[in-house]
Amino acid sequence: MKDFSSQSAAGVSVTVQALGRRFGDFQALAGVDFALPPGRVLALLGPSGCGKSTLLKLLAGLDRPSAGSIHFDGRLVASASVCEPPQKRRLGMVFQDYALWPHMSVQDNIAFALQMQRIEPREIDARVGQVLERVGLVGLGSRTPAALSGGQQQRVALARAIVAQPALLLFDEPLSNLDRDLRESLCTDIAELLRELGTTAVYVTHDHEEACAMADEVAVMLRGRIAQRTSPQTLWSEPASLEVARFLKLGALVDARCDADGMHMRAQSIDGQPARLPWPLSMAQQTGANRRPGAGATGSPGLLLVPQTAIRLQDAGSAPLAAQVVAQQYSGGGFRTQLELSSGERLQTTVRERLQLRAGMVGLCLDPAQLRWFAADDRP
Numbered sequence: 473m474k475d476f477s478s479q480s481a482a483g484v485s486v487t488v489q490a491l492g493r494r495f496g497d498f499q500a501l502a503g504v505d506f507a508l509p510p511g512r513v514l515a516l517l518g519p520s521g522c523g524k525s526t527l528l529k530l531l532a533g534l535d536r537p538s539a540g541s542i543h544f545d546g547r548l549v550a551s552a553s554v555c556e557p558p559q560k561r562r563l564g565m566v567f568q569d570y571a572l573w574p575h576m577s578v579q580d581n582i583a584f585a586l587q588m589q590r591i592e593p594r595e596i597d598a599r600v601g602q603v604l605e606r607v608g609l610v611g612l613g614s615r616t617p618a619a620l621s622g623g624q625q626q627r628v629a630l631a632r633a634i635v636a637q638p639a640l641l642l643f644d645e646p647l648s649n650l651d652r653d654l655r656e657s658l659c660t661d662i663a664e665l666l667r668e669l670g671t672t673a674v675y676v677t678h679d680h681e682e683a684c685a686m687a688d689e690v691a692v693m694l695r696g697r698i699a700q701r702t703s704p705q706t707l708w709s710e711p712a713s714l715e716v717a718r719f720l721k722l723g724a725l726v727d728a729r730c731d732a733d734g735m736h737m738r739a740q741s742i743d744g745q746p747a748r749l750p751w752p753l754s755m756a757q758q759t760g761a762n763r764r765p766g767a768g769a770t771g772s773p774g775l776l777l778v779p780q781t782a783i784r785l786q787d788a789g790s791a792p793l794a795a796q797v798v799a800q801q802y803s804g805g806g807f808r809t810q811l812e813l814s815s816g817e818r819l820q821t822t823v824r825e826r827l828q829l830r831a832g833m834v835g836l837c838l839d840p841a842q843l844r845w846f847a848a849d850d851r852p
């Protein structure tokens with residue numbers, strides 16, 4: 473796609489403080505805080521009903537908060553008593569259902585925002601031509617949306633969102649109506665476009681991969697609150713809570729007590745000894761009281777997060793853990809393997825070797841660098 477950087481507008485800084493939205497008795501959003509510097513992309517990731525679209529509507533000016541505030545470049549745009557209308561916020565918006573005007577051509581759909589600004593027709597034609605080229609739709613300007621595929625319609629919506637050089641781009645699950653291949657290619661294109669434009673953006677999705685590909689930072693939203701906001705890499709390696717780890721499906725969660733000697737699991741080794749593992753390396757780096765080993769004689773109860781990649785096969789005689797092979801399925805490059813510990817807890821891993829394990833017991837060790845432990849009082 474063509475370089476579009478000459479068209480880019482400086483992004484706005486967004487500051488959200490103690491933002492809340494209540495519908496009757498129901499608190500859809502509570503205590504949301506974040507600061508997004510100009511040009512940064514924030515993904516809002518969370519399960520259905522967690523409040524992602526509610527937050528996006530407040531940023532867009534399509535709804536008014538019940539509490540808290542939103543500032544763009546230090547200017548108050550929303551609070552319980554102030555609601556600057558969308559057209560004054562210099563926004564570009566892309567929705568899941570494209571929201572194109574069906575009776576207008578592609579060209580007119582894109583040109584509309586510029587016509588509202590009373591820009592010269594010749595300049596409008598030039599700018600529409602540039603964005604059509606940028607999103608890969610040259611030659612399709614005279615068609616109506618009905619004569620385009622879903623992917624092409626979403627490209628028109630993207631062109632319409634960027635043509636007026638917005639200071640903030642808002643995306644509400646723009647790829648969820650598209651099939652897998654289209655989603656992947658448009659995801660790559662949007663990520664590239666955002667980097668090129670330098671516009672600040674907020675991108676709502678419930679797709680983990682999309683959020684990480686697109687954003688500088690990901691905010692995991694759970695029940696109307698931001699549960700964790702950090703870089704995609706940190707989110708995967710350092711989930712802040714059991715609830716975040718569960719939502720991201722980062723691995724199996726097995727019972728483990730933690731004391732000064734290490735982790736004691738309910739599961740056993742091949743000779744029937746309770747498995748003892750060293751503390752996860754993350755625990756040594758963490759200072760939170762929640763993750764310090766318990767002082768009690770029996771240790772603190774909790775759950776150990778075991779990602780698939782932390783599981784290694786080892787000679788059963790010397791391994792700290794034994795497991796029964798429950799099922800194996802070949803899946804390009806390795807065998808997806810279900811294992812059951814003596815405690816009845818299940819783990820899943822991929823055995824990379826081209827070796828199918830025989831049904832029976834195997835020995836396992838767990839890479840302490842990839843494990844995390846959550847105290848029982850962290851359970852939601």
Ligand SMILES: Nc1ncnc2c1ncn2[C@@H]1O[C@H](COP(=O)(O)OP(=O)(O)OP(=O)(O)O)[C@@H](O)[C@H]1O
Pocket residue numbers: 495498500518519520521522523524525526527678
């Ligand atoms: N106008 C409204 N009146 C009452 N409740 C509402 C209203 N709008 C949203 N809600 C509720 O607020 C909660 C958050 O809704 P929201 O649409 O923000 O969720 P979401 O995370 O975007 O979900 P999805 O991924 O399914 O779109 C939901 O429980 C929803 O039913």
